[in-house]
Amino acid sequence: MGIQIDELTFGYRRDHTVLSGLSTVFPTGASVLLGPNGAGKSTLLGLVADTLRPRTGTINIEGLGEPGTRGDRRRYRRGVAWLPQRSGAFPGLTAREHVAYCGWLKGLSRADAWARSTAALAAVDLTTRADARATSLSGGQIRRLGVAGALVSGAQWILLDEPTAGLDPAQRARFARVIQNLPTEVSVVVSTHQTEDVATTYDHVTVLVDGRVPFAGSVASFTEPFADLSPAEAVTASYARFTSEDD
Amino acid sequence: MRPITPWRSRAAAWLLAPGLLGVVAYSVQFADETTVAGYWPAAMAGSAIYLVFSCGVAATAGAWEGKRFRAAAPVIESSSRSSAAVVTDHLWTPLAAGLLLQLVAVALMSRDTWGAPSGPSPLVGLAFAGILFFHSCVGFVLGRWLPPVASIPLSLLVSYSWLGFTWSVDYFPLRYLAGLVMADCCSVETTLDIRAPAIATAFSLLAGCTLLVIAVARRSSGDRARRFGLQIGASSFVVITLVALTAGSGLGAAPIVDRPQAQAICSGAAPTICLFPEQRDTDDSQSVIRKAVENLGRSGITVPSTIRASNAPSTLDVLNMIVQVRMTDADLLHSITTSLLGDAEVAYCGTEEDDAERRNDAAVANRWLIDVAAEGIVNADHVEPALELDGPDVLRALRRAPVPAQAAWVTATIDRLTDCSVGHIAVPSS
Numbered sequence: 001m002g003i004q005i006d007e008l009t010f011g012y013r014r015d016h017t018v019l020s021g022l023s024t025v026f027p028t029g030a031s032v033l034l035g036p037n038g039a040g041k042s043t044l045l046g047l048v049a050d051t052l053r054p055r056t057g058t059i060n061i062e063g064l065g066e067p068g069t070r071g072d073r074r075r076y077r078r079g080v081a082w083l084p085q086r087s088g089a090f091p092g093l094t095a096r097e098h099v100a101y102c103g104w105l106k107g108l109s110r111a112d113a114w115a116r117s118t119a120a121l122a123a124v125d126l127t128t129r130a131d132a133r134a135t136s137l138s139g140g141q142i143r144r145l146g147v148a149g150a151l152v153s154g155a156q157w158i159l160l161d162e163p164t165a166g167l168d169p170a171q172r173a174r175f176a177r178v179i180q181n182l183p184t185e186v187s188v189v190v191s192t193h194q195t196e197d198v199a200t201t202y203d204h205v206t207v208l209v210d211g212r213v214p215f216a217g218s219v220a221s222f223t224e225p226f227a228d229l230s231p232a233e234a235v236t237a238s239y240a241r242f243t244s245e246d247d
Numbered sequence: 248m249r250p251i252t253p254w255r256s257r258a259a260a261w262l263l264a265p266g267l268l269g270v271v272a273y274s275v276q277f278a279d280e281t282t283v284a285g286y287w288p289a290a291m292a293g294s295a296i297y298l299v300f301s302c303g304v305a306a307t308a309g310a311w312e313g314k315r316f317r318a319a320a321p322v323i324e325s326s327s328r329s330s331a332a333v334v335t336d337h338l339w340t341p342l343a344a345g346l347l348l349q350l351v352a353v354a355l356m357s358r359d360t361w362g363a364p365s366g367p368s369p370l371v372g373l374a375f376a377g378i379l380f381f382h383s384c385v386g387f388v389l390g391r392w393l394p395p396v397a398s399i400p401l402s403l404l405v406s407y408s409w410l411g412f413t414w415s416v417d418y419f420p421l422r423y424l425a426g427l428v429m430a431d432c433c434s435v436e437t438t439l440d441i442r443a444p445a446i447a448t449a450f451s452l453l454a455g456c457t458l459l460v461i462a463v464a465r466r467s468s469g470d471r472a473r474r475f476g477l478q479i480g481a482s483s484f485v486v487i488t489l490v491a492l493t494a495g496s497g498l499g500a501a502p503i504v505d506r507p508q509a510q511a512i513c514s515g516a517a518p519t520i521c522l523f524p525e526q527r528d529t530d531d532s533q534s535v536i537r538k539a540v541e542n543l544g545r546s547g548i549t550v551p552s553t554i555r556a557s558n559a560p561s562t563l564d565v566l567n568m569i570v571q572v573r574m575t576d577a578d579l580l581h582s583i584t585t586s587l588l589g590d591a592e593v594a595y596c597g598t599e600e601d602d603a604e605r606r607n608d609a610a611v612a613n614r615w616l617i618d619v620a621a622e623g624i625v626n627a628d629h630v631e632p633a634l635e636l637d638g639p640d641v642l643r644a645l646r647r648a649p650v651p652a653q654a655a656w657v658t659a660t661i662d663r664l665t666d667c668s669v670g671h672i673a674v675p676s677s
Contacts (some may be wrong), residue, residue, distance in 0.1 A: 012467055051324040052467060077327040087321035091314065092256035101319070104251045107327035114249060149322065 001062040002027040002187065003048060003157070008057035010047060018043045019211045022057070026189050026206065030179060032198050033191040035208035036243055041191035042085060044208065045159045048189070049082030061157065078107050081150030085161040089134035089142050095126055098134040102149030113152065120152040121145075124178050140171030144178055151186065158182075160190045169196075176201045195239050199223065199231030207242045214242045252336070258311030259304070259344035266304035266348045270297055274355045283356060285435075285572030286525050287364075290357035291371045292432035292439045292502075297352030298378060299410055299427075305345030305379045306386035306406035310398045312337040313390020313462065320391075320465075330463045330473070338383050345379035363572070364524040371429065374444035377451035378426045382406050384455035384462075391462040420495035423502070424450045424488070431501035435525050435572055436556050442495070443502030450491040457484040511555065518566075521555045525572045532570055535579045539620040543587075546619045547654030550587070561586060577621075577629045584616040585633040589661055596667035603637070604671055609664050610634035611642045612657045618646075641674055648675040 003026040011017040018040045026033075035041045046052040048059055050067035058066055064079040065072050090098050096117050103113035103120075121130050124144040129137060137145060143163045150158045164172045176197040179188060190202070198205065198219065205222040207215040215222060223234035225241075254260045273296075283289040316323070316337050323333055353367065386402035393401065413425035422428035426447030432439040457480045464476025472479065506523065513521040518540050520533050527533065540550045550566060557567040568586040570579065593605050613633050621627040636642065645653055652675035663669035 046467075049325045053470075074327045077325055080325070082322075082325040084321040084324070088318065090319050093252070097251075097253060097256075101251055102322055105319075105322060105326040105328055105333065110249070110251050113251060153327075 001025070001060075003189070004058075004060045004062075005044075005048075006058050006060075008044075008047065008059065009055045010043060010052060011055065017211070019047075019054075022211060022213060024206055024213045024216050026187075027204055028062075028187045029203040030182075030187070030201060031189045031204040031206060032202040033189055033206050033208055034193065034195065034198070034239055035191070036193055039208045040211045041208055042161050045082065045161050045189065045191055046084075048157075049080055049159055050077055051082065063156065074107060078153055079155055080157045080159065081106065081153060081155035082159045083143075083146040083150050083161060083163065085163075085165065087146055089137060089145065091135055093134050094131050095134050095137065095145055095148075096121060096130040098145060099148045099152050103152035106153030106155070108153055116152045116154070117148075120148040123151055123182070124148045125174070138171070140167050140174060143167065143171075143175055147178060151182075156185065156187060158186060158188045160188065162191055162193075164192060164194060164197075172197060195235045196232055198235045205235075207239065209242055252315075256315070257308070257340045259308035259340035262304045262308050263344050263347065266300050266344065267351065269300040269303075270348055270352050270355070273297065273300070274352075284359035285363045286433075287357070287360055287366055288368060288371075288439050289433050289435070290360040291353060291368045292429040292444075294349070294352045294356040295371075295375070295427055295429040297349060297356075298375070299407065301345040301348035301352065301375075301379060302382040302406045302410060303403055304348055305341045306382040306402040307399060308341035308344055309338065309383040309386025310390035310395070310402035311386075312341060313387040313392075313398060314395045315390075316387070316462070317391050324465065334387075334459055334463065338380075338387060341383040341386065342376075342379055345383065346376060349375045349379065359573075368439070368444075370441060370444045370448075371439070374426055374429070374448045374451075377448040377455075381451035381455040381458075382409075384458040385409075388458045388462040419498055419500055420492045422500075423447060423495035423498055424491050426451065428502055431503065433503045434558075435523055435570070436506055436558055437503040438506045440498065440502040440504045442498060446491055446495050449494075450487060453487045454484055454491075457481075457487060505558070508555065508557070513553075517552060518550060519553045521553065522570060523556060526556055526570050532574060532579060535576050535624060536568075536570075536583060538624055539580055539583055542620050542622045542624075543616070547651050548587070548616070548619070548657065554583075561589075576625045577631070580617060580621050580624065580630045581633070584613060584620055584630070587616055587661070588613050588633060589664060594665045594667055601671075605664060606634065607636065607638045607641060608660045608671070610636040611638075611645060612660050614642055615645060615653065615657050644674045 006023050008019050008022040009017060010019045033041050043052065047054055050073065053068055060066050061080065064076050067076050090101060093101060099117040099120050100113040103116055104110060108116065121127050124147050126141060126144055126148060129141060134145060147160065164175055167175065179190065179201050182188060202219060205215065205217065205219055206213060222238050223231060226234035226237045229237060283293050326333060385405055389398040389402045410425050410427045413421045414427045423443055423446045429439065429443050460476050461480035463473055464480065465473050511521040511523050512527060513519050514533065515537065520536055522532060536554060543550055551561065551564050553565045555565055555567050556570040559567050561567045566586055569582045588609060593609050595602050610632065614636055617630045617632060618627045621630055645656060656672060656675055659672050663672060
């Protein structure tokens with residue numbers, strides 16, 4: 001089942017609604033959440049990560065239950081790792097210490113956090129930078145460091161909010177490889193408005209426009225109308241159908 | 248086990264050295280004025296002056312931790328650990344560094360007090376901990392919401408101003424919130440008003456918690472308490488401040504109260520000498536006082552039948568005198584002769600000439616009392632007189648008179664010092 005979202009409504013102010021009656025499913029595997037700026041992608045991931053509370057509706061993750069339930073909150077949050085767009089490197093820490101601290105925040109003991117940080121850094125290809133100051137890493141390395149921080153706790157779900165924003169093509173390609181090589185037991189939802197790597201990196205596409213979901217399905221079904229184009233062009237063209245309708 | 252945040256990233260660790268340097272330097276520079284010997288309440292409360300250093304370190308380290316919290320906030324938002332656990336991880340090092348410095352300060356202040364009756368006051372220790380917690384929180388909330396270039400100097404400034412400014416204002420209740428006022432305590436015949444540490448502790452702990460509520464506030468949080476954290480924290484802070492000010496509204500400039508005389512131990516007869524345990528255990532004050540009284544009695548000076556260590560005015564039956572712990576014999580003689588001179592100022596009776604004459608008579612009487620009382624104890628020249636003698640001729644003339652006449656002149660002169668209806672009494676002739 002993955003992440004099941006039903007009739008979700010949310011607004012930051014009483015008189016303003018970002019998501020209204022939204023229902024969708026993120027299956028296990030690698031999902032991309034496509035949408036223009038202001039569509040509600042960060043809000044939706046924040047709700048799934050249990051940092052926001054919906055006005056109405058439910059979110060249910062297979063094996064973890066619903067967020068916001070006081071008794072199960074710790075377990076839920078440990079199963080879902082969230083990397084917000086504005087998160088960066090923690091000052092004064094090395095890359096490994098940064099990852100270990102993220103693990104500790106997710107409830108790991110100090111010993112476990114240290115022990116798992118090595119493997120998490122290896123998974124994002126940052127082993128050689130483990131002892132470098134986290135703030136000295138490049139933009140792309142800091143995003144991968146964030147993924148390592150999400151991986152360290154053993155979360156089943158990783159939510160990445162615009163992780164490739166501001167990265168050059170080489171850094172984006174490297175980041176895509178990290179996503180592709182994630183352990184099979186880890187599912188990922190990545191929000192972005194960039195379409196270049198979608199066809200080669202993800203299994204499932206959800207399009208979010210103005211708080212609505214006009215499309216949710218496999219990459220193949222998403223690109224089907226444009227089968228004559230290259231995979232990357234087909235994704236771009238298909239995505240344009242929904243955003244241009246919105247315009 | 249390796250800490251989750253390395254020591255090199257803990258500001259408290261590298262602020263300890265300059266803080267310690269400040270404490271030791273202050274102690275060396277002002278040791279004579281600040282060291283309290285032999286009386287625990289004074290030693291413990293007096294070390295409040297060092298809060299300037301320990302709180303400065305706690306606040307600055309708190310600001311640094313606030314900066315790290317600020318950087319990690321997006322990840323902390325989805326943490327599995329509670330806000331309290333995360334904040335505790337950030338705040339314990341500033342608090343521990345401050346406590347360590349304050350402990351050194353107490354040790355320095357009390358180095359001549361070990362072995363004295365009673366011991367360190369837990370209540371004052373708790374007040375120090377509360378005050379340090381408050382300053383850690385001040386730094387933390389500033390570091391959480393301001394960039395480091397502003398929060399770090401500002402936290403130091405706020406910490407120092409809060410302690411120093413409140414101590415110097417005439418609105419006394421404010422002094423009790425900050426707690427530095429405890430440094431004004433106390434001599435051995437007085438003790439610390441426990442309302443001072445109680446108010447400082449309660450205010451600091453509660454106000455510190457409200458600052459933490461502000462620190463973890465987030466407008467978009469799913470948690471209602473955190474969403475309205477700024478409003479809840481700020482309004483609670485105001486209420487707590489008002490309540491604490493009200494609690495301190497009846498207090499004076501310094502947090503001292505007279506020590507109950509019931510704590511004094513009286514011994515002997517004619518005179519009965521009542522001293523506090525600290526005054527009895529460490530010195531030979533009793534025998535010096537008794538010997539001085541005997542000397543005075545032989546010369547015809549009547550001393551009240553009871554002598555107490557107290558700041559209160561003397562009465563016909565009780566002579567109150569200052570007896571510090573570990574007082575020299577000369578200082579004891581200075582104290583008893585000054586007390587015999589009377590507690591009231593020499594009266595001004597209308598003319599400069601009369602005033603000068605009365606003052607000189609008082610100085611002559613004082614010098615005569617010292618000469619008599621010091622016999623067989625110390626050289627009278629080593630006893631500091633209470634008044635400066637302008638006309639030594641009067642003293643010389645007095646010494647040539649018969650001893651009973653000398654005592655009669657001294658007694659009558661002391662009585663007339665505050666009575667304008669009595670004119671100058673001529674020195675008896677030899």
